Amino acid sequence: MTGPQADGYGRGAAILSVGIGVTGLITYAYFSLASHTLSEEDYGGITLLWSAVFITVSVLYRPVEQLLSRTIADRDARGYKGRDHLRVAGTIQLALGAVFAVAALALRGPIEDELFGGSSTLYWVLIVAVLAYAVSYFARGFLAGSHRFGLYGGLVLMEASSRVLFALAVAVGIASGQSVVALGMVAAPIVSLAVVPFALGRVAPAGRPPEVEAANARALDEASAGEPAGEPEFTLSHGSGFAVAVLLIMLAEQTFLNAGPLLVKAREGAGGAALAGFTFNVLLIARAPLQLFQAVQTSILPHLTRLRAGGESDPFRRTVNVTLMAIALFATGVALVMAAVGPSVMDLVFGGDFSYDRGGLVLISLGMGLYLVAATLNQALLARARARATCVCWLAAAGLFVAFLLVLDFDDRVLQVEAGYVGAALVLSGSLYALYRQQ
Template sequence: MSASSAGSYGAGARVLSVGLALTGVVTLAYFVLATYALDARDYGAVSLLWSITFIVATVIYRPIEQLLARTVARGHTFGRVPALIQGGFALGFLIVALALRGPLVELFNGSQALYWILVGAVLAYAASYFARGYLAGSGRFELYGALVFVEATSRVLFPLAVVLGLASGQTAVALGIAAAPVLSLLVVPWALRRRARSAQAAQEGLSLRAGSGFAGGVLVIMAAEQTLINAAVLTTQATAPLLVGVVFNALLIVRAPLQLFQAVQGSLLPHLATAKAQEFSRALRVTVLAIAAFAGAVALGLLAVGPLVMGVFDIDYDYGRLGLAALGLGMGFHLVAGTLNQAALARDRAGRAAAAWVVAAVAFVVWLLLPVVDDPVLRMEVGYLGAAAGLAAMLGMTLRGGG
């Protein structure tokens, strides 16, 4: 791999890191404002809406983002195959959502509005994730960062309007979740204009069978990852509904850095897909060391001032320092696992990687359902750390094998 390619990876990661760091801050602001705009019951429902939206959208659309990133990076046009797969996933979601309308409305405390916001948001993210995959694969990292930043900024305007008295109610806050992915597509015309100038140089290099196989493997991985991130919110909704907002807020410690390090992962897969052995190993080593330093700093910060930081949320709960620090360490292991996962995908080991993710996710859910730790919040914090550490170890062993 040439020095210019390695430099492109590093520059892309830096550009995306800046954009996604700002996005993480704005996303946090959305939930802080929502706690002031809504009572605990309504905020819990919006938190649940967010969790379901991003579980579904990430599981069914991130595979296409990854497929496009790898395919476009190898010099092929994005073509009809990924679009067909993406359309099939979106249609499948719509059919299931309509069939489960009754239970979903009941889950949202009888709110028809939240149900339709869920449907609209997930369908809108089909276009958003497709655009992200193309932008990553073609090296347009500045537009990738702009897309997710516009999305987050658009979303935060809705609870801000409620706090300022320009709007009112749960529906007004929740509408931002559906409107944001639509508004974020304002950056796409710039990418397509450049694409039109170079389209003739690329060739279709992906069959429907190959594309579906790759997307299916990544779909399993994404389902397991979203289980790891969101299962605690759903199990708490079933066992201790008054603590849903508390658990969700604590997990923002995990979500915000994960969103930031999507910048690294977003530029890492296209880089590894064409990297030779020496550069492949170097990129992994540098990324993992950076994650370790970052996670260590976050864990120490949470140990020192974690409860004070969590006080920005208008929720009466005493967060423990050790539990928050455990979440910080777990986040670090999760980021390492995500990096190793990109390496596995680049080496066509999606099946092995998927098995590791499934084992970690199932173990985490079982832990959450067992009354080993009485406090549901502490149970989530300890379980997440253990599951993420185990996952990173399994993915590391996956890469050591041949084939």
């Protein structure tokens, strides 16, 4: 099981790395075009809309994506053919979407007036985009668990490509205004679902030889010890604990990525949108590599789950260690680039009246590395069925980050966000590593 699984993991990560890497560059282009064509206040509204959309969809829908990815991979290894897990996951996703719709409609006044400065267009873009992403994230979980990594990459690539066309239309003069740029966030998840018919055309990947299936099934039966994903009949109770823990982890994750700009906007009042947009630009140094790292996150969870189920502890550790080493090298390289030419690059890409501090850019680069370390350890711990303890670490670190931003009062709000991000990422990665070392 080690050789074929290792090859499959490597191929999957490589395919996704290409697709998601290009996606990250296209997303960067979307914000660069928007930054150059919109006023600072209007661009700040776009960044706030982006933060609101992706906080919501990541918290609500990624738990089902990861639950599907883990469960489908496990059931495929065991040879189970039922679809109860798909119905359960679909029910959860529909319920979460309905809860969001009811809450967002009930809170229209505060969302539209206080967050979006009275823009009804941004409010409705938020509603429609979040509901569309319910289907998109379900498809992602299905594709990842089924090892359809090419289609997964195609989905996210189509999403980013369709979104950037709206910003490009404004940049070349075909259209104008904040509303057109914002509409790209609605079109993206809808257009990306064009890959779904291809996925449904073949529910499962090509089977392995019967003797391999049998050996895998025996190993999993002996080692999984009653984990939720291994039951022949998949019910809501089987996956609820995992899904709730991952939902809270996603809430903490989005706090790391988006609380900074949102709290800057809230604390600076009516004039805070431009500064929030600038803070968002700085944090793109941390956010953009996460687009590429999605390839690792997507493929590593089912891979590590299979290794643990088969009792293959050495390959498990090697996979984690190699990933951590690659992250360390990557983060060091980014920090060196930011130290050398960071301010010039950021000014060239985003323009504007703000100046980018070299030290702050290096800080964010190092924090990005620590955060990616934590994200890797998170997947390893989920594969080990340590979701609850992992969730506690995430919530504690995210709470520390928010407290740092709310309690302290720096003259330089951007520096406060940078320092808080790095400190909280250090606490998170350290606590998750301590938990990982317990087994």
